[in-house]
Each structure stands twice: as structure tokens, then as C-alpha cells.
Amino acid sequence: MNDALAHAELIAVLTAVTNDEPRVMTVSKGEALPSGPFELEHRSLQAGLREWVNEQTGHPLGYLEQLYTFADRDRSPHDRARRTISISYLGLVREQAAPGAGAPGWHGWYEYFPWEDHREGRPPALASIAEALNAWAASDVSRREHRQKRVDLSLGLNGAAWNEELALQRFELMYEAGLVAEAGGVSDRVTGRPMFADHRRMLATAITRLRAKIKYRPVVFELMPASFTLSHLQHTVEALAGLGLHKPNFRRLIDQQELIEETGEMSSETGGRPAKLYRYRRAILEEHALSSARLPLSRN
Amino acid sequence: MNDALAHAELIAVLTAVTNDEPRVMTVSKGEALPSGPFELEHRSLQAGLREWVNEQTGHPLGYLEQLYTFADRDRSPHDRARRTISISYLGLVREQAAPGAGAPGWHGWYEYFPWEDHREGRPPALASIAEALNAWAASDVSRREHRQKRVDLSLGLNGAAWNEELALQRFELMYEAGLVAEAGGVSDRVTGRPMFADHRRMLATAITRLRAKIKYRPVVFELMPASFTLSHLQHTVEALAGLGLHKPNFRRLIDQQELIEETGEMSSETGGRPAKLYRYRRAILEEHALSSARLPLSRN
């Protein structure tokens, strides 16, 4: 085997939802994701990450999932003889347990991706982005049609519906078109706040992964306090998905899955009729398999 | 930053389906997955893998997706001062383009996982495994109930349905119970063929990933020749899922998604009525977004 050596670096995308706003933990005034070296003492990658997140931030993190491993060259121009392998993780932090989640260090997802929040309808930023991307598509005669289709599909134009799971795809498209600051574009209220190196891309990866995952696995509860109302739960999901959901149907979905149970307490925080408080039924993880299954099964 | 250095190793799980049998490319007489070092010249991890797969095997590989990155210690006992980071990839190889896919080097998935093939009903191996795991569950008084639930759910016992996507979970359970050879168990027709180090676990990861992915993304076509019959397509999906599918419903699903189109040719290979030949409509990738969406959406 060849003796090529490399640095190993762990990068964490830690997410919490506070005040119905999804947030990510950052360093350097919001310009980078927290990261640290992978050391020999660490038992495994996952254990290594857990350790230093605990040391550095004090946030106990529940759910932790590997996102992606990068090793592209040109990432650190001063270090050409050696490569850095970056292994990124998505971690979910419970709101309750993160009292500093509104403090410096935590920044809203949608500061970095203003076009991703569709809870109040299509965000104004999207119109400008669409315009810029359409121009980009038109600028290359030979690939125009193909590009236009990608733009339409990603942004939900010309008959296509907005798909919140395409967050990464959208960012990569904007990168390719040179719109975002990391690719030479400007940084403003339309194209969002940039980050160090490819950190914003990792955040986009995390958002995409999480938006997909909440649909078939009960990970939202890793972000919820011990007891919560149905509306609180719905608003958390909406914050992550960047979409408004139909209330009656959301409730139906939740209780037909038997994911939660009443605590018996009530909450009267919101000014209207008091709401029942619920807690997550941890046992459900053992009872059901919770899989999607979209194949036409037979029974022989 | 700390100066911890590590080897970087790329591991490929290359899969093809030949004669309705899913196969994986191996080295060392079927005992290991092909792997190679990640070198400085490589542009990126993905590019690195592509290069040496091409060099070593000659199989042009279409689809390539990162699976997982490992760095657990104790993996190579002779090399304690340094860590090896293993980045595994899932690659799909077209049947047509892999004429050696039945030759040595290629082995059927179900040699390694005899309990995973449910196309002809529950495989006989499963009964013995269930027995052994039940005994294992009963052997620990304090955790018995929890263990029993895990067993029931994984194997589809006591009212639970068999879920083909739990392949990795099942392997980990058998590992934990010491059933498989890699964890000190025996190697026979029930527990399947072992592999070097954690390679069988990586294969299980690949199987799980692929079984999930075929449901919401048209990756099967990466395994199909240029033209094929509907039955051929169905048998390929069945081979991967390890399940029998309901024929009329499979057809309905396929053509309502407009994934394929007729070539105009017919095939009369199978002894019965000749079947129409189809080809994959590559354009579909651009037209549709193809996402699952299991949230109760609203439209304001």
C-alpha cells in the first residue's frame, strides 16, 4: 500500500431550533463551522467528534450522523504536499439543553440561505436569483436548454413545484453560475452570507439530509424539549422544511403514527385555547420499523 | 491544529446484476473488497476511486456514491501508531459492460447474506438464525425484553413484517450476538461467508443503501443494458430487494412514472409471448424532481 498520508479533520454541523428558527453553531463570528483534528486517542470518528464537541461547546448532543467526506485538493493553498480529509457530521441539539442557542455562535440557517425559507410564501430573494440564473442559462448557447431545465427544476419555475429537498442542488447551481460569494459572486441579502471555504456547502448538505430525514424517521424529537404542544412540533418541522404545513393533516399524520402521548399537562402560552402537552414515545423506535416501502410488494 | 496523520484508503463495493443475481466484485477469492490508497495526485476522493477501479478492473462504472467513512482503531493490530481512514463507495456496473461479471472475482450477495434473499419466501437459514438470536436475547435477563424486540423487528417475527431495508441492522445484530464468523461465530450455510475485517459490514451497508435508493431514485437503470424487457427490469429490482414483486403493479408503477419508452423491438427469449423491449429515458432525470414528500403540505 502506498504511503500517502493525510490530515484528518472533523467538521460538525450542529443544529438546534429555537423560537421556530433553525440555527447552526458557528465559530469566527458566523463565518465557519466548528472543526477539530481527529486524534490518535479517539476510539472512532464518531467518538472523536462527540468528545471535542463536548469539550468545546458543552452542548450534549443527542443525534449524530455522518454527512460526507471531502478531500478535494486546492482547499488549503499553503499546504499542497499534504491533503486534508474532512469528515463532516450532522448533530442535533435539544433546544432546552442549549440555552445559548440564541447567543453569539448560533446563526439562523436562512441568513446563509435566504431563498430556502418558504414558510411565508416564496421569499423575495428568489425572484432575483431566478433572474440571474436564467441569464446564466441563456449565456451558453450550446447547453442552454439543459441549464434552463436545471434552473426551472431547482427553483420551482415554469410548472415545476418547489422542492425543499433540493437545497444542496440549488446551492451548487448558484455556485456553478458564480452567484455566491464563495465562487466570486457578491454577498448580499439575496445570495446570503458566505462562509469559510466550503463550509456553506456542508451546511447545505446538512439541510438537505435533515429535510429528507424528518419525513421517514422521527428525528425532529431530538430537537424538541421533553414536553411540547402539537403546534410547537409543527412549527419546528416547518422551520426545518422551510415550508408551511396543513395543520389538521399534520396532526393526523402524527397521531396515526403513535409517535407521541399526552403528558396530562396543558400549556396556555399562545393566547388562544390552551394546548395539550405531549411527550415523545421513545419506545416507538423499538415497536415499529418505520420504513417507507414504495415498491409494489407481493405476498408469496 | 494537531499533527495527527493517517492513511487514507478507498474501498469500493462494486455491484452488478447478472442472471437475476446481484453480485459484488471481490479480491482474494471472495474474501475482501477491492481497495486502494488515496494518493496525492488524485483530484478528489471520487476521482481517485474512479481512476483505480478503471486501472484495476477495466469496468467503466456509471453510478458512484459515497457510503461511509470508518476510522475505528484496532482495525490493523500491527499498525497502532497510525490510523487508517477508510472511505467506502458504492458503485454500480452495467451488466452488459461487465462480461466477466460471472467470472471469478464476482460473487453473489447472498453467499455472504443467505438470510437476505426472500424472493422464494423466507429462506431456511432464517429459522436457525431466529433460534440463535432468541437464545441470545433470553440469555441476558436485564436486557431481555429490549433485545427480543430488536430481534423480532429485524427478522420480521411475532407480527412484525420482513423489512428488506434492515440488512445492515440484521448484520450488526448477528455480530453483536457473536453469530457471524467475524465476531467469533462459525461460518456455514446459515451464517454466510465471512470477509476480511469489516468488509462484510460494508457490503451490508451498500445493500441497505441500494435497497432504499431504488425506491425513490431510478438507479436500477445503471445496472440494466441499453434495452430490456419489463420482466428483466422487475427481476433486477427483485434481485436487489431480495423480494418478489406483484407483476401488474410493478408495471403500473413503472409506466406511470414515464421512466422508460419502447424501442420498437421485441424479445422472444423466455419461451412465452414475446415481450416489448424498452429503453431508459435519460431525459426524465431533468424533467421530474422525483422526490418522496411525505409531509402534509399546504399551499399558502
Next chain:
DNA sequence: CCGACATATACTCAAACTGAGTAAAAGGGA
């Protein structure tokens, strides 16, 4: 040449699920 056989293709039907809308209940505050 004919009829059994095998597979392909086409159609039907009920149950479950999904998107969407409406109505009643239960608090707080003017």
C-alpha cells in the same frame, strides 16, 4: 395443424392514504 404451455399485457376493485376545507371548543382580554 392443433392444443397445451408459458409468458406478456390489460383491466377491475376495494381499502388506505392524501390534500383540502369546515366547524366546534376553550381560553384571554376589551
Next chain:
DNA sequence: TCCCTTTTACTCAGTTTGAGTATATGTCGG
């Protein structure tokens, strides 16, 4: 007391899904 707000409960049509049945079109044996 009445209005406002939010929770909770119910309805309904259109679609999707699992499952079963029927017909078409070849090959092959006699």
C-alpha cells in the same frame, strides 16, 4: 359579555396501493 385567537375534531373527494382476474401471443410437443 362578546370578540379574538388558537386548539381540536370531523368531513369529503381524488389518488394511490395491494391484490386479483382475464386476455393476448408466442413456442413446443404430438
